[in-house]
Amino acid sequence: MSATRLASSTLDSDSFRAIADLAYRESGLTLADKKATMIQSRLRHRLRILGLPDFAAYCAYIQSENGQEEHPHLISALTTNVSHFFRExxxxxxxxxxxxxxxxxxxxxxxxxxxxxxxxxxxxxxxxxxxxxxxxxxxxxxxxxxxxxxxxxxxxxxxxxxxxxxxxxxxxxxxxxxxxxxxxxxxxxxxxxxxxxxxxxxxxxxxxxxxxxxxxxxxxxxxxxxxxxxxxxxxxxxxxxxxxxxxxxxxxxxxxxxxxxxxxxxxxxxxxxxxxxxxxxx
CATH class of the missing domain: 3.40.50.150 (Vaccinia Virus protein VP39)
Incomplete structure (x- = not known):
């Protein structure tokens, strides 16, 4: 599977809901529908790393027993790790x-x-x-x-x-x-x-x-x-x-x-x- 094909994969509505539901169960992270583009952008590199053709395959993987180890990577990709010294x-x-x-x-x-x-x-x-x-x-x-x-x-x-x-x-x-x-x-x-x-x-x-x-x-x-x-x-x-x-x-x-x-x-x-x-x- 070419990197170009992987990079162009789009997040379909079923995959968005599966990812959003898992993120909520695992970490309490609430993902509104308007976050679909952000999720697509942040998770594309995980598809590349895993060699998966599309988000449907990715969702099938994270819902499988073997895909449990991917959950921390998914949460890491979706959370915003922005901070500053002496913030507030x-x-x-x-x-x-x-x-x-x-x-x-x-x-x-x-x-x-x-x-x-x-x-x-x-x-x-x-x-x-x-x-x-x-x-x-x-x-x-x-x-x-x-x-x-x-x-x-x-x-x-x-x-x-x-x-x-x-x-x-x-x-x-x-x-x-x-x-x-x-x-x-x-x-x-x-x-x-x-x-x-x-x-x-x-x-x-x-x-x-x-x-x-x-x-x-x-x-x-x-x-x-x-x-x-x-x-x-x-x-x-x-x-x-x-x-x-x-x-x-x-x-x-x-x-x-x-x-x-x-x-x-x-x-x-x-x-x-x-x-x-x-x-x-x-």
Missing amino acids: SHHFDTLGKLVAKRLPDLRAGGCLRIWSAGCSNGQEPLSIAMTLLDHAPDMHKLDLRILATDIDASVINFAREGVYPDRLMSGVSDEMRARFFTRHTASAGGESGYAAKSEIKGMIRYNPLNLLKEWPMRSQFDVIFCRNVVIYFDVETQCRLWPRMHQLLRPDGVLFLGHSERIAQPEKFGFRVGEPTTYRPL
Whole structure:
């Protein structure tokens, strides 16, 4: 089968529905009909890799027992892994105030637990680590854990590496860049950039995690960042997620959502509204 034939394959309505249904079951991702062109564009390379002639064959494959291993690749292709350092900076201002308040307890033997749910390529958890170290340079020596998770294993691997091309470094001040990163020279054909120092990388534990499935965490968190994730979920899926978030948040904890995300009727799920897109347990 020629690459030209594969590249020209179009997404028929039955295949769109099969892909959309699987994406919803596996990850809660809601795909409207208007996303058909986007899905077609993003999945064509999977057809090429698998040597499949069209989307009907692809759907038959992902619905077969042998096609189970393709599901993570499908979800990865359909999710948007876009992030920035210190995105929505007011959240990091709030985090800084929380850290300043907790420092005496931390230095007396207390602990701080933070979860970056939907961490994408790692810019969010690194921004969290830099914020903490900016307020307390000894933070990496205290009882601190930052858990960073994402459904996409490929971006988790990227985040673990902690190497960012110049184009992804916007938002990091010159002072923080000098303090927390080293210049990284790429091999032939690659992009030069910056590598996060072990001081901040060592503060973060990265793991793949599907928010719709079982969570292995048993202890509660002081802070949960779940930003620009639930925007892809329908209301029913969101309503199943909020009680689980509430259960994992300490009574004086903070939940951050993305700028276009809201908890409808937060009191129903045990939350009260704080600063913009910031929720605290009742």
